[in-house]
Amino acid sequence: MAAIIDGKKISGQIKDELKEKVSALKKEGKTGALAVIQVGSDPASSVYVRNKKNACAYIGIESLAYELPEETSEKELLGLIEELNEKEEVRGILVQLPLPPHIDEGKVILAIRPEKDVDGFHPQSVGSMVIGEKGFVSCTPAGVIQLLKRSGVEIEGKRCVVVGRSNIVGKPMALLMLRENATVTIAHSRTKNLPELCRQADILIVAVGKPQMIGTEYVREGAVVIDVGIHRNADNKLCGDVKFDEVEKIASAITPVPGGVGPMTIAMLMANCVQSIEEG
Ligand code: NDP
Numbered sequence: 001m002a003a004i005i006d007g008k009k010i011s012g013q014i015k016d017e018l019k020e021k022v023s024a025l026k027k028e029g030k031t032g033a034l035a036v037i038q039v040g041s042d043p044a045s046s047v048y049v050r051n052k053k054n055a056c057a058y059i060g061i062e063s064l065a066y067e068l069p070e071e072t073s074e075k076e077l078l079g080l081i082e083e084l085n086e087k088e089e090v091r092g093i094l095v096q097l098p099l100p101p102h103i104d105e106g107k108v109i110l111a112i113r114p115e116k117d118v119d120g121f122h123p124q125s126v127g128s129m130v131i132g133e134k135g136f137v138s139c140t141p142a143g144v145i146q147l148l149k150r151s152g153v154e155i156e157g158k159r160c161v162v163v164g165r166s167n168i169v170g171k172p173m174a175l176l177m178l179r180e181n182a183t184v185t186i187a188h189s190r191t192k193n194l195p196e197l198c199r200q201a202d203i204l205i206v207a208v209g210k211p212q213m214i215g216t217e218y219v220r221e222g223a224v225v226i227d228v229g230i231h232r233n234a235d236n237k238l239c240g241d242v243k244f245d246e247v248e249k250i251a252s253a254i255t256p257v258p259g260g261v262g263p264m265t266i267a268m269l270m271a272n273c274v275q276s277i278e279e280g
Pocket of ligand 1: 164165166167169170188189190191194207208209210228231241261262265
């Protein structure tokens, strides 16, 4: 049976460390706020936004909430971002995605100043990560690295397969594993012989967005399996991209859904905010 990689516990440890850091920074006179912008009232986005505000309150940083109506124009949103870019006390700007279809997400991401881009989505942040320079790293992949390190999984020299190549998960994930000296293969919907390829992995990271697609035929005995996927099944229960019940029998370690990668994303967002306050 696999060891369970407990994202709830590890994210809790990270938030406690950050809480201490925030209180030390306050003593040095360093404070700052995270601005969270939501356009429209998509229920899933509202939950994420609420969780982010709660996390800020927990670690002791201020959050400024901007809840804008669905019909907000792109110009108005860009105007608000420009205003927040100029505000000294705002150290992080986060625009909850997805945005309504009449707003160009690319333009919005580009409008956030890279030094306040705590989501790590700005092309400058992505470029810095590619060449190994300082900058914000997108939160979910950064969270996976922390899960592995804090669970004692050695990355260096290991063969890693990342299934999925999206800009927010798969690609940055692969680059971060490369930075940690793994030998990395990126798989996607056109990859041939996917189960065979995945079976070569010491560390298999799945961000495919397909409920319970990955069963034992994709997993080598003793591999570490990280499941980034989040879905609701027919019974309205959360599940991942991996068939947890069967894969846990052959993996050496595995993340559950819920309670694996999910909680790490917000913890790493908080880490980026604290880094921004520290550097501000
Ligand atoms: P996307 O849909 O943007 O990307 C999915 C990727 O999987 C694509 O690169 C696609 O390939 C690839 N893919 C799709 N089908 C197959 C297949 N049959 N075989 C091989 N590859 C395939 O999803 P995201 O990266 O945004 O998210 C992935 C999952 O992670 C989702 O379940 C999402 O909900 C979850 N997620 C969880 C987060 C968390 O905090 N835990 C945060 C962000 C996402 P191609 O490029 O060829 O189309």
